[in-house]
Amino acid sequence: MTAQTAPGSFDAFRTIDLRGTHLSTAELRAAMPRSTTSSFESVASRVEDIIVAVRSRGFDALSELAQRFDGVEQFHPRVPAEALSEALRALSPDVRAALEESIDRARVFALAQKPQDVVVEIRPGAALTQRWVPVGRVGLYVPGGLAVLASSVIMNVVPAQAAGVQSIALASPPQKEFGGLPHPVILAAAELLGVKEVYGIGGAQAIAAFAHGVSGEEDRTAIEPVDVVTGPGNIYVATAKRLVKGMVGIDAEAGTTEIAVLADGTAQPRLVAADLISQAEHDPNAASVLITPSVELAAAVRAELSIQAKSTRHRERVETALGGPQSGTILVDNIDHGIAVCDAYAAEHLEIHTDQAPAVAARIKNAGAIFVGDYSPVSLGDYCAGSNHVLPTAGTAAFASGLSVFTFLRAMQVIDYSADALREVSEHVVQLAQAEDLPGHGDAVRVRFS
Incomplete structure (x- = not known):
């Protein structure tokens, strides 16, 4: 096994050569490209301090944190109802149409997921029932950092509504340029979905406020604690979710985005490169990984990356992500070997660009979501496929699932003899x-x- 900078037009996109190796599962997982810049351990103490501050000092702590991290002054983080309705009124008709289409498709899939209650009479007079019951209240987090993820409003809210959750609260970081409110497109999406309880709270403090609640005082309305917290975010958000898990349910510890592409010599290099770039533009720590048995394809993809990265809007961010230790090409012996590497990597998003792609996709065991063939790019799933883009990252797809109706449901057993x-x-x-x-x-x- 060798790690090297491969020759080609985009030298920063490194190569890990696993050809001819016979690695155990543990060794294979250790060989996967991962970010070395952030870890739960590196931020845990700071996140714990934030949680303690919110739990003990409530709105005063939230105000101080909003000033420190977001540069805004706020007396209460609740977004006024008129700000929600105004955001929707001001929304571009084209963006509104796109949001509505995304909502419709996500709702169709979410409603189809909802399981039926099961009633079994295992003996005469011995009846067992499994009832699916929605949680009472959820707190949904929508990031607002380098990208305005209005689509995450849809991905969080729609499955909660489809599950039958009656109380939904949403938080997103306050933005100085918008008067201390979350981004107006995020507010418009919330209004479009009928979510009226929206807060301008960012990061770990939002997770803490949802998990512990904030008592009302003077004329500041309380934030009631929730049963489940969901939504993607940075390492601080993911760490906060880990620290409150057990007090509340969480969807997954969703961190910085990642894409893996399993491709053979039949793949189109320009499509592969475009899809790797599409996720790299999220964050300098985003991971973009190509897994292939074809040296020729790897070289062609590197050349395309060089060309396409130069013309993309977020070039610096993209090139940083592609050149980081979390990104690169993994050379494998064949597709069977590539499938084993995919399962070891357990990607948040996995694209299959191979001959007989549906059959290859059916053999994958570990992935948040699988995108099959040339016409199913990850960006489709980010917005309008109808699937959910809140997915497990950093290898947690080996045991965790993406956000769905099941995140907001509990299976309750009823025994009647x-x-x-x-x-x-x-x-x-x-x-x-x-x-x-x-x-x-x-x-x-x-x-x-x-």
Whole structure:
């Protein structure tokens, strides 16, 4: 295994050569390109301080943090109703149409995901039910840093509404240039979806406010605690979600975006390069990874990256991301080897540009979302595919799922036995209770028939 700067027009996009290697799963995971600039451990103490401050000092802490991190003065972070309606009135008709289309497609998919209750009579008079019950209240976070992710409003709100959540609160960082309110397109999207409880709170402090709640004082309305917190964000947001998990549910520890592309010699280099750039423009720490058995394709993609990166609006950001340790080409022996690497990497977004792409996609076990073929780019999923773009990152797709209706539902079991049905199994309960030295369990059954 070698890591090197490969020859070509875009030398910063490094190469990891895994050809001819026989690595264990642990070794393969260790060989994957990952960012070295930020980790949970590096920011945990600072995030913990923010959470403690919000929990103990409430709105005073939120005001101080808004001044420190966002440069805005605020007495209360709640966005006025008139600001929401004005943002929608001022929205470009073309952008509104795009948001409405995205909402419609996301709602169709979300409603189709909602599971049915299951009722089973396993014996006469012995009925078991699994009910799907929505959580009571959710706090949804929408980033507002380098990119204005109005689409994340849709991705958070639509599945919550489809699940039947009755109380939805949304937070996004306050913007100095917009009078201390979140970006107006984010506000317009919230209004379009009927979300009236919107806050100008950013980063870890938003997660803390949702998880712990903020007591009302003087004429400042309280922020009620939530049951589930969802939404993407930077390392501070992801760390805050990790620290409050257990007190509230979370969707996943979604950090900086990433894309992996599994491609063979049939792939079109310009499409692969364009898709790698599309995610690199999110953040200088974004990860863009090409996995291929074709040295020729790797060279052609590097050449395309050089050409396309020069003309993209966020060139500096893109080139930083593509040149970072989290990005590069991984050379593999063949597609089978490439699939194993994909599963070790467990990408947030995985594109398949190979011969028989649907069959290859069906073999992938670890990915947040899979995009199949030339006409399913990640950017489609970001906006209008109908799928959800809030997905697990940094390898967590090996055990975590993306945001969906299931994020906002709980499976509740209902047990309903008749006297005859209990009598039929009563001696088994008694015997198991005695085996576990819990005789009171058996007595609770016996007493019903004494």
